[in-house]
Amino acid sequence: MQIYLPIAEVSVNAFLLLGLGGMVGVLSGMFGVGGGFLMTPLLFMIGIPPAVAVATEANQIVASSFSGVLAHLRRKTVDLRMGTVLLVGGLVGAAAGVQVFAWLREAGQVDLLVKLAYVLFLGVIGGLMFVESLNAIRRARQKGPAPRTVRRQRGWVHALPLKMKFRTSGLYISVIPPLLVGLLVGVLAAIMGVGGGFIMVPAMIYLLGMPTKVVVGTSLFQIIFVTGFATLLHATTNYTVDMLLALLLLVGGVVGAQVGTRIGVRMKAEQLRILLALLVLAVCGKLALDLLLMPSELYSVGPEGGH
Amino acid sequence: MIRLLLALLLLALPARAEEVVAALSQDRVSISTNFDGSEILIYGAIKRDAPPGGPPLAVIVTVAGPEEPVVVRRKARRAGIWVNADAVRLSSAPSFYAVVSSAPLETALTRIADQRWRVSTPRMIRDVGAASVVEDAASFRNALIRIRRDEGAYVRDDAGVTLTDETLFSATVALPSALTEGNYEARIFLTRGGRVVDVFATDIFVRKVGLERFIYVLAHERPLVYGLLSLALAILAGWAAAGMFRLIR
Numbered sequence: 001m002q003i004y005l006p007i008a009e010v011s012v013n014a015f016l017l018l019g020l021g022g023m024v025g026v027l028s029g030m031f032g033v034g035g036g037f038l039m040t041p042l043l044f045m046i047g048i049p050p051a052v053a054v055a056t057e058a059n060q061i062v063a064s065s066f067s068g069v070l071a072h073l074r075r076k077t078v079d080l081r082m083g084t085v086l087l088v089g090g091l092v093g094a095a096a097g098v099q100v101f102a103w104l105r106e107a108g109q110v111d112l113l114v115k116l117a118y119v120l121f122l123g124v125i126g127g128l129m130f131v132e133s134l135n136a137i138r139r140a141r142q143k144g145p146a147p148r149t150v151r152r153q154r155g156w157v158h159a160l161p162l163k164m165k166f167r168t169s170g171l172y173i174s175v176i177p178p179l180l181v182g183l184l185v186g187v188l189a190a191i192m193g194v195g196g197g198f199i200m201v202p203a204m205i206y207l208l209g210m211p212t213k214v215v216v217g218t219s220l221f222q223i224i225f226v227t228g229f230a231t232l233l234h235a236t237t238n239y240t241v242d243m244l245l246a247l248l249l250l251v252g253g254v255v256g257a258q259v260g261t262r263i264g265v266r267m268k269a270e271q272l273r274i275l276l277a278l279l280v281l282a283v284c285g286k287l288a289l290d291l292l293l294m295p296s297e298l299y300s301v302g303p304e305g306g307h
Numbered sequence: 308m309i310r311l312l313l314a315l316l317l318l319a320l321p322a323r324a325e326e327v328v329a330a331l332s333q334d335r336v337s338i339s340t341n342f343d344g345s346e347i348l349i350y351g352a353i354k355r356d357a358p359p360g361g362p363p364l365a366v367i368v369t370v371a372g373p374e375e376p377v378v379v380r381r382k383a384r385r386a387g388i389w390v391n392a393d394a395v396r397l398s399s400a401p402s403f404y405a406v407v408s409s410a411p412l413e414t415a416l417t418r419i420a421d422q423r424w425r426v427s428t429p430r431m432i433r434d435v436g437a438a439s440v441v442e443d444a445a446s447f448r449n450a451l452i453r454i455r456r457d458e459g460a461y462v463r464d465d466a467g468v469t470l471t472d473e474t475l476f477s478a479t480v481a482l483p484s485a486l487t488e489g490n491y492e493a494r495i496f497l498t499r500g501g502r503v504v505d506v507f508a509t510d511i512f513v514r515k516v517g518l519e520r521f522i523y524v525l526a527h528e529r530p531l532v533y534g535l536l537s538l539a540l541a542i543l544a545g546w547a548a549a550g551m552f553r554l555i556r
Contacts, residue, residue, distance in 0.1 A: 002484060004342040006519040007526055011343055011484030047485070059537050066545030071552070112390045228538050235534030239526050243537050244340075244518075250541055254548030291388040298382045299450035300391070 007242035008052040014248055016046065021060065021249035025256020028064045029071070030264040031201065031216065031276045036061055036194035036227075037122070037283060039249070048245065055234035055241045056249070061195045061227040063250035064257040065220045071261040072217030079168035079214050083221040085175050086182035086200070090226045093186020098233060101190055117188065119288045125202050126280030132206070133273040140270065169210045169218075177208060186226060195223040198280055205273075212269040326354045327366075327497045327507040334509065336482060336491075337516040344484040347511065350477040353497060359473045362500025365408060365415035366468045366476045367426060369496075370511070372403030372460075373489030379447040395440055395447040400432045402487045403460050405480045407467030417501035424503055426496065428452050428461055459483045488513055 003014045020042055024035035036057050043053035072078045160174035181203045189196035200219045204210045210218070235241040264272060329351030336345050349368050353359075377400050383392035408415045412427055421427050432448055441447070455461040460483065468478040480493075491511040497504045515523055526533045 001341075002343040003340055004338055004484065004519060006515060006522040009485065009487055059541055062538060063541035063545040066542050067548045068545075070546065070549035074553075112388075228541075231538055231541075232531075232534040235526070235537060236530040239530060241526065241534065241537050243522050243526070243533070243540065246537060247540065247544075250544045254545050255552075257545075258548055258552040293389075294384070295382055295389055297450075297454065299447065299454065300380050300382075301451055301454050302378050302380065 003244065003248070005048075005052075005242050005245045007240065008048050008056075008245055010047055010049075012046060012048075017245065017248040018252040020046075021064075021252025022256040023252075025064050025067075025253035025258075026260040026263070027256075027279070028061075028197075028220075028253070029068045029257035029260025029262075030267075031197070031260075031272065031279075035064065035197075035253075037118070037198055038279075040194065041283070041286075048242075049240075051238060051240045052242050052245070055231065055238060056245045058195075058227045058230040058234060059241050059243075059246040060249040060253055062224055062231060063246075064253035065195070065224045065227070067254040068257045068261055069217060069220045069224060071258060072220060075217075075265070076168070077213050078217035078221050079166055079210070080221070081164070082166045082169055082171075082178060082208075082210070082214075083218045085164070085178045086185075086218070087222045087225050089179040089182025089184075090186035090189070090196075090222055091229060093183040093188075094190045094226055094229055095186075096183075097187040097190025100187065115287055115291060119284055119291065121188065121199060122280050122284035122287070125199060126277050126284055128206070129202050129273055130277035130281065133270045133277060136270045137274070166210075169208075169214050171208070171210065173208065181207060182222070189226055190230065195227050197223055198276075201276070212273070216264065324355060324357060325359075325497060325499075325504050327495050327505045328352050328354050329495045329507045329509075331493060331509065331511065334511050336486070336511060336513045338486060338488070338514065338519055339516050340518055342484065342486070342519075344486075345482045347480050347482065347493075348477065349480065349493060349495065350475075351495065351507070352475050353473065362502075363410070363414075364470070364473050365410045365498045365501075366470055366478075367406065367408040367412070367415055367496040367498065368468055368478045368480065369407075369426060369494045370403070370405045370480045370482075371401040371431065371492050371494075372487060372513075373491070374399040374401050376400075377451065379451050381447065381450070393441050393447075395434070395444060397432055397434045397448065397451065400451060402489070403482070403491070404428055404431055404455075405462040405464075407462070407464040407478045407480060409466070409468035409470040409476065411465040412463070415498055415501065416496070416503075420498070420501060420503050424496065424506070428463060458485070460485075482513075486513060488515055 001014045002011050004011045020039065024039045027038065028035040039060070040053050040057050043057065044050055069078060160176050162174050162176060163172055164175050165172050181200070185196040185200050188199060197219050201215055204215045204219065205212060231241060329349060332348035376396060376398050378394055378396050380391040380394045382389045385392065406412065406426065406428060416426055421430055425431055429448060429452065432451065434444055434448055452461055468476055470476045491513055493509050493511055495507040
């Protein structure tokens, strides 16, 4: 069934969009990532104009994250206090990121910078996560099912002032690291046009030392607000949010997110992490190849003032 | 503006022995939610006082979408990676352009006539000043034509017009599903020996209707309301899905 999208001004198959939304929704619920880093390139591939794809994707992430967060809230796996601290940093970062984006656009080559940022961050995070979870699995196999001893190191993160109790995460740490993590993710989210979950999740696990179970729900919680903010910015400045496209994607997405959350609960944390790492590395590899191999079409056509 | 120009050019034509009389199957295209492209039939006859004669006759039909400036970029290898290097701004190019004719365009139209009437696709694209930016401006224009032809936005068919007894003609032009709003101009050229004898021009109105129109207008005239509505829709859908799944379990 073909459907004409009023803002994107293209006609696409409605079932294709529902399917794409569902697929990315499952991943979103499983890993606590918004799925923007997957969906946005997929939308480009089916012929949605990039500006519309990025803006509409932000709107869709709001829906799938909200659906996921409700499931996590019921399971009490959302650290609301940590989420709020991250969010404060995130909103400041997103506002700054929009400015950086505008500044880069004037300097030209924003397209390349976004791609390089993707390759760099996806590569580093995916690689680190892959190695770490592989080691964790190996350790678990060697020691057998013996309960792991508390291995919380007291690093520089614990030496900072302004300490706060995060009961759900079982942490008593300074608010400065989560604020900085939120800020960084906000900046990157605005520049790269994604929710930033794929950066947030590993940062929470490895930098803040939060338990993996709480990480997913908390990440989703703050993604709702950051992407909601981005949707409003895109809608009011660029008029590029396509409601019909968002609706089709999110109907598939919210259902997928529910399914994904249930799959995620049944899986071991290490397995979950290794799968996310592989996914991140795959997208990174694809983007890197695009930059390194000679493209089949050297020319591209864009509207005036676009990028 | 274009039509005024056409009228002026027509005055400059030699006394007409042959005239084009034409009509379209529809002069209005409504883009609704289930819009999946549209076919327009263009038909007509050649009116004349004397029996036909003279150099070979040809009919050329063109349909042009709204014109807008575009930027064409070319990638080059810099420090091992492929980046956008050169960019050329083309001052105007139609969003859609179809040329169908009863004979190959090269024989149906002389180069001078093509230049004057802007019939072939390259002539429809204006690249004023492009040559001063890069050395090979023409390759950028050709790239635009190639890309849009692959997308189905630029069409050329050298045998698309059926001409019967040098009097009756008909042609169909397929408008793609990815259509932009605006006034599309249909032109019908009658040529003899490559020289334009008569021109007929008319507009096709392409408009969004119903839900499409509502969403488009809201997004552009009340962006804040539209943005908030989009968010509300997202939250509602997320909540409904979560609630539904809880019921199922």
